[in-house]
Amino acid sequence: MKLNAERRADIVILQPVGRIDHQAAEAFSVALAPYLELCNASGERLLFDLSALDYISSAGLRVLMIATKRTKLVGGHLAVAAPQDMVREVLQITRFDLVFPVHASVADGIRAWSGDAGALTPDEN
Amino acid sequence: MNKVAAALHAANGRRFDNVEAARSYATTLPFAISGTFGGHSSCVELEITPPSAASHEYFLCDLGSGVRPFGSQVIARHGVHAPNTFHVFISHMHWDHIMGFPLFAPSYLPGNELRIYGCHRDLEAAFRRQHGSPSFPVEFDQLGASIKFFTLTPDTTHHIAGVNVTPILQLHAGDSYGYRFEYNDKIVVYSTDSEHKLNAPAATERFVDFLRDADLVIFDAMYSLADAVSVKEDWGHSSNVVGVELCQLAGAKHLVLFHHEPIFDDARIAAVEAESRRFETITRRVYRALEITAAYDGLEMEL
Ligand SMILES: [Zn+2]
Numbered sequence: 001m002k003l004n005a006e007r008r009a010d011i012v013i014l015q016p017v018g019r020i021d022h023q024a025a026e027a028f029s030v031a032l033a034p035y036l037e038l039c040n041a042s043g044e045r046l047l048f049d050l051s052a053l054d055y056i057s058s059a060g061l062r063v064l065m066i067a068t069k070r071t072k073l074v075g076g077h078l079a080v081a082a083p084q085d086m087v088r089e090v091l092q093i094t095r096f097d098l099v100f101p102v103h104a105s106v107a108d109g110i111r112a113w114s115g116d117a118g119a120l121t122p123d124e125n
Numbered sequence: 126m127n128k129v130a131a132a133l134h135a136a137n138g139r140r141f142d143n144v145e146a147a148r149s150y151a152t153t154l155p156f157a158i159s160g161t162f163g164g165h166s167s168c169v170e171l172e173i174t175p176p177s178a179a180s181h182e183y184f185l186c187d188l189g190s191g192v193r194p195f196g197s198q199v200i201a202r203h204g205v206h207a208p209n210t211f212h213v214f215i216s217h218m219h220w221d222h223i224m225g226f227p228l229f230a231p232s233y234l235p236g237n238e239l240r241i242y243g244c245h246r247d248l249e250a251a252f253r254r255q256h257g258s259p260s261f262p263v264e265f266d267q268l269g270a271s272i273k274f275f276t277l278t279p280d281t282t283h284h285i286a287g288v289n290v291t292p293i294l295q296l297h298a299g300d301s302y303g304y305r306f307e308y309n310d311k312i313v314v315y316s317t318d319s320e321h322k323l324n325a326p327a328a329t330e331r332f333v334d335f336l337r338d339a340d341l342v343i344f345d346a347m348y349s350l351a352d353a354v355s356v357k358e359d360w361g362h363s364s365n366v367v368g369v370e371l372c373q374l375a376g377a378k379h380l381v382l383f384h385h386e387p388i389f390d391d392a393r394i395a396a397v398e399a400e401s402r403r404f405e406t407i408t409r410r411v412y413r414a415l416e417i418t419a420a421y422d423g424l425e426m427e428l
């Protein structure tokens with residue numbers, strides 16, 4: 001499990017890579033912690049780019065649930081985007097698609113928040 | 126109403142000349158239309174040897190309302206004079222798990238022996254409390270059968286009437302216990318009213334070991350995963366998805382989704398079963414294929 005991060009305007013795009021199984025969930029939680037600190041009403045929004053995520057276990061989803069609860073509590077925003085087919089289905093079956101917005105692409109996710117082109121790259125516009 | 130409408134719609138103008146023809150057509154409809162998952166609370170029988178009309182040793186998990194029809198079947202099979210023994214393993218004493226006991230006819234018959242096993246020290250008190258005034262017209266001490274209580278130790282294998290039984294402590298208000306039964310080369314795990322926190326790999330490993338290589342896992346799948354880790358966190362129940370994952374890690378063969386959410390109708394339970402099967406298929410990868418069945422009243426399986 002690896003977590004890439006990239007900032008675009010006030011949006012932090014977090015890209016978990018590989019598999020978040022029961023063993024890796026804790027590392028995912030630790031890697032996520034500093035970004036959660038920054039996510040509140042006046043701070044950064046968190047958009048998870050799931051395109052490189054091959055598998056997520058219930059323990060990994062629990063980490064996302066805690067992150068969602070935390071960001072909601074402080075008025076922040078969290079969404080996910082671009083899940084692979086399998087992960088997209090897992091989000092539906094677990095009902096996590098009701099927990100946070102699931103966007104088809106990172107660009108869709110950015111647009112849904114800002115409508116603002118500032119965070120989009122030229123080819124996403 | 127919904128089921129009648131669905132059946133009529135599915136019939137699509139077919140003509141049935143008699144009730145028999147309609148009945149045989151009805152058997153071709155999906156289970157959630159033609160039948161029902163039912164609504165009895167927890168009671169599972171493990172049939173170690175096939176019973177005949179002669180006296181028999183029965184094995185049960187929990188005494189929810191499902192034990193009432195079971196008791197009627199026992200009496201239909203043996204009459205009222207064959208002395209039977211019932212080994213009963215109690216997960217915990219929440220009412221839905223013991224409420225069938227006052228209506229279990231064999232407990233009224235002298236000659237029968239009930240051996241009730243559990244890991245809670247106040248097991249007997251819970252049974253006595255629901256018999257007698259004001260809860261029930263018959264006092265516990267008036268029951269005809271011999272009733273004995275036994276306290277088991279978790280994480281220890283007990284040899285009971287030829288079966289190896291290992292209890293495990295589970296996360297639930299007031300504690301609950303799962304039971305792993307081993308007989309010959311068959312393994313059955315009964316694990317209901319059990320929350321899995323998913324926050325510690327060691328706890329997951331401990332439970333995976335408990336389910337290891339089981340032929341059948343009867344598992345508390347009351348909530349969706351999202352509910353189980355959010356609004357219903359600490360409510361002491363688990364989800365279909367965690368059941369599949371633990372069985373995959375343990376190499377178990379067959380998962381029975383158990384302790385359905387009472388507000389779910391038949392269509393919803395059938396959908397959970399279908400989704401669980403789909404979840405197992407898309408996450409299978411290196412794991413052995415896992416069969417999945419949503420429990421219904423009267424479900425029988427052979428191992
Ligand atoms: Zn309970």
Ligand SMILES: [Zn+2]
Nearest residue numbers: 219221222318
């Ligand atoms: Zn229960």
